[in-house]
Amino acid sequence: MSIGRRSLVIVGAGPRGTGLLERIAANAPELYAGSPLDVHLVDPHPPGGGRIWREAQSPLLWMNSHAEDVTMFTDETVPMQGPVRGGPTLHEWAGVDGRLFAGRQRQGAYMRWVYEQTVAALPPDVRVHHHPRLAIRVDGPRDGRQRVWLEGRAEPLLADLVVLTLGHLDAELDDEQSALASYARAHGLVHLPPDFTADSDLSPLKAGEPVLVRGFGLAFVDLMVLLTEGRGGRYEGDVYVPSGREPVLYVGSRRGVPYHSKIGYDWTGERPPLPRFFGPAEVDALLARPGGFDFRRDVWPLIEKELGFANYHRLFTAHPERTTVAWRDFEEKFAVAGPASLPALVAAAVPDPSDRLDLAALDQPLDGLRYRSYDQLQDGLRAYIEADLKRRHDPARSPDLAVFLGLLSVYGQLVRLGDIGSRWHGFFSHLASGPPGPRLRQMLALSRAGVLGFLGAGMTVTAEDGVFRAASATVPGARVEARALVEARLPLPTLERTRDRLLRQLYADGAAGTAGGLLAVDPADGRVLDRSGRPHPRRFALGPHTDARGSGAFTRPRTGGPAFRQNDAAARAALTFLRDLSCRAAA
Template sequence: MSTLVIVGAGPRATGLLERLVANAAELLPRDRPLHVHLVDPYPPGAGRVWRHAQSPLLRMNSMAEDVTMFTDAGSTIEGPVRPGPSLAEWAARMAEFAPYQPPEDPGVAAELAALAPTDFPTRRAQSAYLDWVFRRTLAERPDRLTVTVHRATVDSVTGTPDGPQQVRLATTTLLADQVVLTLGHLGSEPEPRDQAMADFAERHGLFHLPPAFTSDADLSGLAPGEPVIVRGFGLAFVDLMALLTEGRGGRFEQAGTGPAGAELVYRPSGREPVIHVGSRRGVPYRSKTGYRLQGPPAPLPRYFDAAAVDGLLSRPHPLEFRRDVWPLMAKEIGLGHYHELFHAHPARTTGSWAQFLTAYDQLDWYSPALARLLAAAVPDPADRLDFEALDRPLAGLEFDSSEQLQKHLRACIAEDADRRADPAHSADLGAFLALLSLFGQLPRLVASGRLGARSTATELDGWWTGFFNYLASGPPGFRLRQLLALAEAGVVRFLGADLRVTADEATGSFLATSPSVPGHQVRTSALIEAYLPRHATARTDSPVLRALHRAGELAEEVVTDSTGTHRSGLVAVDPADGRILDPSLGGRPHPRRRALGPYANGRAFAAFARPATNAPVFRQNDAAARAILRSLV
């Protein structure tokens, strides 16, 4: 019998297990059974991030119809395609999908019964879906593939490359022919900046929350009415906002309707702190759209496809992301945007789509000729893509007072919420879908090693990652309505862009300033860093990764060239199938160890995906599963 140990039993492990089951008929010898050990202290299927045991206030930032764990006809994989329902389809017809087991939590059961395809589910609802996917995968496995679940933590993995691997748990050691680490999102010891703030807070008896997973954070140290500086305006902030307001007994009430939906007022409980929030941009992430495309899907990809990446990789000089790659990506996003505008809202365009596309094909994204084409074909500037204005909406703006900033930002947030709820602006969704399509080719480009160190650090891992999250990873629109209500109630105050937080030893307090309001200061005894921990291999909180790193059998990705050295903090793997690049083997892939997940250097492998997108995660899971099964012959 062959043995595989999968460390981590969340959605990434479930996806890999599903591919093992799918490929077993072809690749698992009938005379050599496979036993799989799944090891995770959290429930299998959901894992830590999606476990049921978290606040019902916390939501996904994807619509129910946009979440699937299954391959489909568009998946370009070597193994068999085995379709399955999206979260929305499963919730609508749960009893039809075996093995049927109603959710034990009546709140989750009620939510799933009423869930619309365009709703943004709670994370508890997603937990129920992932639990069902895991149970379905077990039910469909062949008899010669067995599974044991261990609710435990792996401390270390040892063993020679040509021999069994010893996987040590607290009370036992598992022997394995193959080991896969599917650890999900990981924490790290604080970075120097965060550690300095933590030390300052400890010296002065202040409240400080370093980067953390919000569902795990202890917020009890924040007193009612206490002012708190929150650095970060993304999804971590949205979760904190919910937990510190509704989570403390406040409530939102409808107060009439606006142009794009219900207007809200917030009724405080009196237990809320006063939240002063700012960030580099100074504005929240753009909210998700709440509608579908109004026209036909754009034919993606067209400009950033396999041939385009081939062309980039054939260039003799090292690549720079902003100079060489981004113009192709931007043009692809533009295609999605303008395709939807021409097809769904032709009255706001001039000429035909065919005429526009013929001209668009010939022009570079940043060329003056393209600007002239867009000005002629799309008369209203509000219908044109302007990435620079999107990226830094407060750039160059200064306000005479904090109150002027509050008024300006409330108007900006209301405008974004209205626009993202109005199908008349469905070109925004066309751009969003094109943005997601870029990840079909990005892993190959990253794996090529052709991007220079400086470009990888400041442009790929810096600007691009932040810009993508800002445009594509925002909250549901109703969260911005809630934010407006909280701002109107004085529970949330905006600090502005390019936020600077310093530790004032003289007064024993945190001090926040922003050039958006010159001379304005906010002084508090509490600071929250509202963003996820950045994975750093050398400081990881994963015992097994830490042990492998200290043994010199695992390394972080390092890019070195004439422009410098960039340490990404991500575990260096072969992106094709996740094999760990082992320094003790001269940097060659370890034949028995893999690492799959956001802490590895693929940069494009989410645990689940939108249907019909040929998601990179399904391709990598299938490749890894087939490689594992072949290695056991």
């Protein structure tokens, strides 16, 4: 690196790092034209897909989004200062049916192509260098060049700016997980802690043996696939034909049900005009509260109102025969109705209860339900999954898709509030980020074949008498025991327990503050905040390890893309800083 060249180090070359680089390429002609710059990408995995979306993983694993709903390119709906640089969605690039749930290998290839196109679009004086290593430390003075130390390299990379786009993080075990792991070692049991399923060693889970699984989200779906089709089983229509090498999975969770199926039809007609009750003005008011805001008290009612508006706008405009009043009259009363008066308003205007939006029932469908035996629970859960599949693939239930659009709108607004706790993210994932319909049909087939059993809601696990035992609130008094336990969920990305040495060092030194356990950043541009809340002029961070984690690094076209907005703001701030630095040096 020559003395006259500025240096930007991006730690993490997956979708978020690639997205930031794309915004640097888009904004450089305006903010950094003609100035030399070295961009160093630090990631042991290939640029583009990174660890999670790498091409080298099982071809059986799918994305949980339609190929037409995945893009890495901005459009005019993204509220940003930088220029729009359009590009193909996954399905346009791959030339596949837009309603296909593409494999993750194909998504990895798409991400590699996006990265290559981004590098080609950079100005001639901007050079990109990939370092296939782990970054283990960042230090340096606030007003001077930073040093980024890499594993296995004696000399650090010198950086005028550092951006941490680390993605999802591994974590040390919490107290409960540590106790379970210790018990497993002492008694010859198998305990697989929270992890990325594609990276887990599943070989200790033996054929025909029971396995308790805690977690019913997307990590479980991956586990289910790898332990069934991944071991030679196959589907003949709606029937699963075992290979004989599968374990028997018993799955439960806090909710006790899988995430709701992806919706299986396209949108037609008028979209709900969102945001309506939870937009920029409401976020401004929340941020301006002298004593701060409480999510449950101040934010959740606005979210309920917004999602209700989306639901009923669609019902009244697309299915008016299922309502008793005109939309204009209902909308006027809905706008001023409070929690006490809203149920009566909805009941009078919407006769069929199945057309009314009940967020509590959607979120906790087993709440209050009790079964006398696990056999009865199996029948009940299969009926629940079948009903969910039917509804989510029925265009007559299109208000569900309107609620999904409302969820995306809400997510875009929540980014500005910083970390608002785990409740929202779990609720969003359950309603909007569930598995493809075919995966739920496979789940039903596995249940009928005796390879998969349901444990219910409020699942608890104890380690006693040399085994693991699972119980749930749904079947009081019943127990299932096994010599293997899998925690089918991602590790929590907290700074206190992360295995990432770089972040742990920043936290230990007081150079990184936390908000809800996540890395605290300035919501305006992603600058890292120290424990006193002071932003670092030369360190930025973007992604799920921060309190401005927003939505995924890629998103649906024409939905505002909160991550794209964050990437653009960070890229413009970084380029402006580097330009001004060069100007001062030249003066």
